[in-house]
Amino acid sequence: xxxxxxxxxxxxxxxxxxxxxxxxxxxxxxxxxxxxxxxxxxxxxxxxxxxxxxxxxxxxxxxxxxxxxxxxxxxxxxxxxxxxxxxxxxxxxxxxxxxxxxxxxxxxxxxxxxxxxxxxxxxxxxxxxxxxxxxxxxxxxxxxxxxxxxxxxxxxxxxxxxxxxxxxxxxxxxxxxxxxxxxx
Amino acid sequence: xxxxxxxxxxxxxxxxxxxxxxxxxxxxxxxxxxxxxxxxxxxxxxxxxxxxxxxxxxxxxxxxxxxxxxxxxxxxxxxxxxxxxxxxxxxxxxxxxxxxxxxxxxxxxxxxxxxxxxxxxxxxxxxxxxxxxxxxxxxxxxxxxxxxxxxxxxxxxxxxxxxxxxxxxxxxxxxxxxxxxxxxxxxxxxxxxxxxxxxxxxxxxxxxxxxxxxxxxxxxxxxxxxxxxxxxxxxxxxxxxxxxxxxxxxxxxxxxxxxxxxxxxxxxxxxxxxxxxxxxxxxxxxxxxxxxxxxxxxxxxxxxxxxxxxxxxxxxxxxxxxxxxxxxxxxxxxxxxxxxxxxxxxxxxxxxxxxxxxxxxxxxx
Numbered sequence: 001x002x003x004x005x006x007x008x009x010x011x012x013x014x015x016x017x018x019x020x021x022x023x024x025x026x027x028x029x030x031x032x033x034x035x036x037x038x039x040x041x042x043x044x045x046x047x048x049x050x051x052x053x054x055x056x057x058x059x060x061x062x063x064x065x066x067x068x069x070x071x072x073x074x075x076x077x078x079x080x081x082x083x084x085x086x087x088x089x090x091x092x093x094x095x096x097x098x099x100x101x102x103x104x105x106x107x108x109x110x111x112x113x114x115x116x117x118x119x120x121x122x123x124x125x126x127x128x129x130x131x132x133x134x135x136x137x138x139x140x141x142x143x144x145x146x147x148x149x150x151x152x153x154x155x156x157x158x159x160x161x162x163x164x165x166x167x168x169x170x171x172x173x174x175x176x177x178x179x180x181x182x183x184x
Numbered sequence: 185x186x187x188x189x190x191x192x193x194x195x196x197x198x199x200x201x202x203x204x205x206x207x208x209x210x211x212x213x214x215x216x217x218x219x220x221x222x223x224x225x226x227x228x229x230x231x232x233x234x235x236x237x238x239x240x241x242x243x244x245x246x247x248x249x250x251x252x253x254x255x256x257x258x259x260x261x262x263x264x265x266x267x268x269x270x271x272x273x274x275x276x277x278x279x280x281x282x283x284x285x286x287x288x289x290x291x292x293x294x295x296x297x298x299x300x301x302x303x304x305x306x307x308x309x310x311x312x313x314x315x316x317x318x319x320x321x322x323x324x325x326x327x328x329x330x331x332x333x334x335x336x337x338x339x340x341x342x343x344x345x346x347x348x349x350x351x352x353x354x355x356x357x358x359x360x361x362x363x364x365x366x367x368x369x370x371x372x373x374x375x376x377x378x379x380x381x382x383x384x385x386x387x388x389x390x391x392x393x394x395x396x397x398x399x400x401x402x403x404x405x406x407x408x409x410x411x412x413x414x415x416x417x418x419x420x421x422x423x424x425x426x427x428x429x430x431x432x433x434x435x436x437x438x439x440x441x442x443x444x445x446x447x448x449x450x451x452x453x454x455x456x457x458x459x460x461x462x463x464x465x466x467x468x469x470x471x472x473x474x475x476x477x478x479x480x481x482x483x484x485x486x487x488x489x490x491x492x493x494x495x496x497x498x499x500x501x502x503x504x505x506x507x508x509x510x511x512x513x514x515x516x517x518x519x520x521x522x523x524x525x526x527x528x529x530x531x532x533x534x535x536x537x538x539x540x541x542x543x544x545x546x547x548x549x
Binding site for chain 1 (some may be wrong): 221222225227229230231234392393394395401405406407408412413414428480482484491493495497505506508510514515518519548
């Protein structure tokens with residue numbers, strides 16, 4: 001029984017990979033395991049790939065994340081998609097799969113398109129990334145601060161923002177835990 | 185009528201946790217609601233980049249005060265996936281039992297908040313007392329009452345102590361014995377029905393468009409539960425059901441919570457019976473020098489609030505490169521709450537918010 005299901009899963013992954021490959025060029029698709037598919041796209045293609053995947057049934061945007069690859073001078077935006085259940089009571093193989101869609105943008109003056117027209121729940125995620133990484137999302141209706149109360153020169157989740165240096169500069173001291181660890 | 189701006193929280197009797205909502209009201213009708221998170225933002229995800237893989241365990245559980253165990257679990261799962269660590273069979277069962285106990289405790293806490301808000305003080309005190317019994321179990325197992333740090337990459341930190349199985353059974357029997365009391369006083373009470381029926385309705389389409397999971401989704405009739413969709417630990421080893429309701433309102437969501445608690449208790453009994461003997465822990469390398477190969481992972485599990493995910497990136501170092509938690513309260517408390525509060529009455533704000541099961545520390549992280 002288990003093998004039958006996994007074979008079905010493999011065919012489903014393969015057919016989705018084929019479809020993506022045929023519709024879009026300059027797209028890289030990896031299937032490291034049965035329940036995960038990693039799709040890497042050029043930044044201009046990200047929106048159309050997202051709406052294509054939504055039409056394929058991956059209607060659940062789980063998370064938008066951002067990784068600061070400082071050595072490459074790039075930001076990587078990460079969209080995690082999965083599917084809601086089609087039937088109220090039975091799960092099918094598609095719902096086990098999650099897709100990690102990645103697009104890189106330059107670190108200098110970072111701008112990207114908002115995906116709110118495709119996924120309504122992208123709003124707070126993009127707001128958070130704007131605040132913590134300083135990426136501007138075009139077409140976002142409210143890019144106001146979400147969590148922070150102060151303004152920072154460098155957005156605090158970037159890799160070049162050193163929290164310890166910041167603490168020392170702002171509060172003129174660093175919690176004693178680190179001093180002790182240093183003495184040892 | 186004149187339009188007013190009203191601040192609901194963070195200092196408000198109807199507000200649980202450090203969270204605030206700004207309401208534009210006309211009379212007692214809400215025109216627009218704006219959620220203001222950030223009172224509990226501690227920057228965990230950044231702090232974790234400065235600490236080793238193991239040092240992060242005492243940190244992650246602080247992300248959600250009410251149920252730290254599922255956060256531990258999702259972090260351990262991600263580390264195991266990146267480092268390719270196997271978990272012994274018995275540890276899967278121990279983890280499942282432990283997580284279900286956490287779910288019961290968390291739901292009792294949620295019931296306390298909800299009943300308290302509606303004015304059912306007696307029921308709220310019962311729920312708090314019963315949660316304390318669950319916490320006694322955790323204390324005996326792990327030494328901690330609120331934060332346990334029990335799940336570890338490669339298994340759990342120690343096996344059940346002697347006689348612990350019987351203690352779980354006895355505690356759950358004494359909680360389960362009070363279900364008729366809860367039903368008579370609260371769940372079948374006309375006052376609860378009148379206050380909650382038709383309030384804060386989230387339809388299936390709205391929930392799907394705005395990233396709803398957990399009770400929000402199950403109250404619309406869909407059996408969407410990560411424990412069934414993508415089973416982890418030992419959830420595929422015993423039979424169990426996903427309770428649902430049809431209407432999507434506050435009444436349905438709280439009934440789903442009640443049914444889930446009972447289902448969890450039944451599941452724990454089944455898991456205790458089916459639990460094999462053996463090891464509960466596979467050794468991991470020296471935690472001070474442990475480097476995890478380059479890679480990324482997204483793992484998810486079902487917390488008592490909905491889908492809890494973790495996106496974890498390793499750069500081949502002894503510390504994570506990037507950590508990002510997908511917490512269920514994030515879409516529930518920011519996107520869905522703002523939408524549902526439109527056109528609601530001021531008296532229902534707490535009702536809607538607590539029935540959506542929003543927990544502020546989880547949003548802010």
